[in-house]
Amino acid sequence: MQKYLNKIQPGWIFLALLLMIAALYNYHSIIFKRPQSTHHWRQADCASLALMYYQNDMKFFEPQTHNLTSDGGSTGFVAPSEVPLMYYFTAILYTIFGYHDFIYRILNTLIFLLGLYYLFKLFRLGSTSVFWGIAGALLFFTSPVLAYYGNNFLTNSSSLALSIIGWYQFFLFRQRKMNTYFYWSIAVFCLACCMKISAGISLFALIAIFGFEKLRIIKFNKEPIFPKGILPWIAFFLAIAVPFSWIIYAHHYNTIHSTGYFSTGTYPLWDLDTLTIERVKNNVWNLWRSQYFNDSILILFLVLLLVQTFFAFKNDRFLGLVLCIMLLEAFVYVLLQFMTFADHDYYTIDLYIILIFTFLSTLFFVNKYKPEWLKNKILRIAFIGFLLYNVYYCKNQMRMRYEGWWNEYPAYQDFHTIKPYLRHLGIAPLDTIVTIPEYSHFIHYLTNQRGWTRYADAESPRTSEEQINEDRLFMSKCVSNGAKYLLVLDPERTLEIMPAFKKYSKYLLGTYGKVSVYATKERFITKPAPRSVLTNLVLDAEKNIENIFTEGIAIRNISENRTMEQAYSGKYAVKLTTKKQFAFTTEIKNVQKGEKFIITTLRKGSEGTLVASATKQNSFYISDQKILRDSVSGWDSLSIEFYIPHKLPKNILKLYIWYNGNDSSYFDNFRVIRKEKLAVGNGL
Secondary structure, three states: OHHHHHHOOHHHHHHHHHHHHHHHOOHHHHOOOOOOOOOHHHHHHHHHHHHHHHHOOOOOOOOEOOEOOEOOOOEOEOOOOOOOHHHHHHHHHHHHHOOOHHHHHHHHHHHHHHHHHHHHHHHHHHHOOHHHHHHHHHHHOOOHHHHHHHOOOOOHHHHHHHHHHHHHHHHHHHHHOOHHHHHHHHHHHHHHHHHOHHHHHHHHHHHHHHHHHHOOOOOOOOOOOOOOOOHHHHHHHHHHHHHHHHHHHHHHHHHHOOOOOOOOOOOOHHHOOHHHHHHHHHHHHHHHHHHHOOHHHHHHHHHHHHHHHHOOOOOOHHHHHHHHHHHHHHHHHHHHOHHHHHOOHHHHHHHHHHHHHHHHHHHHHHHHHOHHHHHOHHHHHHHHHHHHHHHHHHHHHHHHHHHOOOOOHHHHHHHHHOHHHHHHOOOOOOOOEEEEOOOOOHHHHHHOOOEEEOOOEOOEOOOOHHHHHHHHHHHHHHHHOOOOEEEEEOHHHHHHHOHHHHHHOOEEEEEEOOEEEEEOOHHHOOOOOOOOEEEEEEEOOOOOOOOEEEOOEEEEOOHHHEEOOOOOOOOOEEEEEOOOOEEEEEEEOOOOOOOEEEEEEEEEOOOOEEEEEEOOOOOOEEOOOEEEOOOOOOOEEEEEEEEOOOOOHHHOEEEEEEOOOOOEEEEEEEEEEEEOOOOOOOOO
16 A cells, blocks of 8 residues: 555645545535625626626726726726736636636636645745645645635635745746746736736745845845846836736726726725724734634744744745745735725735745755654644644634625525526616615626615614615616616515615516516516426315325325315315324425426415425525415415525425414415426526
8 A cells, every 4th residue: 555655646645635625615516606605795796897708799908897886877897906817718718618607616716726736836845845745735725714715706816826836936946947937937926916916925025036136235145046137127027017007007997987996096004093993903803813714823823933033044045035025015015905904804815925935934944954853753643633623624614604694695595596587577688777775786796787786774774864865866866877677685674774765666577585676667667488387286185195196296194184174175174283294295306496386275274384495404495485364264375486596406396384383274275386497598
């Protein structure tokens, strides 16, 4: 076994471990999720830029989003501060493979994982040790911030990955004295800055050292570090010119279109009042600190940084100076962007290069003065335990981000799957909408509809005369700018806390889950596309049967609950009590995403509900029924209407009546209508 393992290339071992941890973090499932959880707004902005390129003639210098915040609220022309290379390349992939969210996620994830692979190679250069190369690189994969954004839509993780690749190329240049590696490193650093200008921490540190050497301020080695001639000067100039030229263009573009949606400026410490500064400090320490790393790793890096400071004159002068310059740059960066750290954990991602250099410098130092420490078995075993603990910690944090309080998905889940229904209503892609109550614009991306948003909640309703007038003016302006439809989440509650919008709830086109869709004017009323009925099943209790099996349908729990005490039609009904709680249990096989179901029954009694669920309830579960009461007959009509939002486990849907009271109720005429899924073309 040992001989076999020795033949395996270390890179393959690292990749296998990397993919195993990625699977532990549920990357394979997250890949197929739409923008959600922490900073879903910014995720949707990135995805929107890519999709709008794809849908609007691929004009690189005319970026747009679905959010109509430009030109007086009439267009979505807006440029981000980063060069939109990622968004444009994703749009190119859409032209080849069709539009799918997962293409963007996969691209970003591959770049991030590639960066971690080169981090392994970089640490191996510093220690000449396979173990510390693997363990050190995997340690950075235990940062919840990196793990979360590494498989996401934001370009910050890609900019860090490219910075790592750039440093690996530069260290190859130092080791092998081949100028090609130097120019490759500068090109990759430039690309990193294009992704996020904050990735310039690496490039500017290198430029500073280049200047020190050329001006003979500091002498590093007997031989110069950088190539001779004018080419290095040109390379550095171009590396700076490309991203900064875009920033200048973006500022000009946004000024022309009168928008400040994407920031191209700074939020410095000295512009903030004391309360805001305290809020930033409190959020960083109490909210975000645990997301940067587990405290144990933060303490480790603090110790390593102190060691680097104490032994600064014994370590490699180049490494020490780079680290010092990076720390100075980080200090300036934090001062200039201080306010953003209160609510944006991803603003720290490019600062991780400092921690990477701290670890790398430590490996160089130990390898030079105490190489036996790198081979110490006790130290290695302890580090493996430390690493496994932090992998487990990161796994739990990732779960919290997608299944815990971080994720807004449960509140907005209907918007994630409503798009086929909008097409069914005849609403075309990019038709303009207003969405309430919503503070971000991510719903416009989810639905692929351009538009506007307005927010309120129960704690701060917009019910004062001044607020109502503001909302009336807002909606009037949206309609004058072409708003065709109004999407309202939980309309009964929302229209109470935002009464100005009641005027536009006259033309109801349809309801999808908790979302109601209205036309703002009569001429925008659409006619829904028809669906074929796949199943029309009516069950009563007249036949004394225990099980019914038809093609693709299994029915249970009828005869054992039959009674002649009450009946809506015929002689029999089903009686449910605290001891017999289920009836008309129906399992339907081969259910597809997008199919529509209408389930109805009649009930005599005050308790009992219709339920639709997957074989695993946490995958799909609905019991939010509508009740139409009949005081004459005493038989109330119960109904639920829903769409299958995603692939169900084993493609099986369970339908049944559940009695949840303390006495008894009677049920009759259980009906299931199943309609075909909508064909919506390429998913737009």
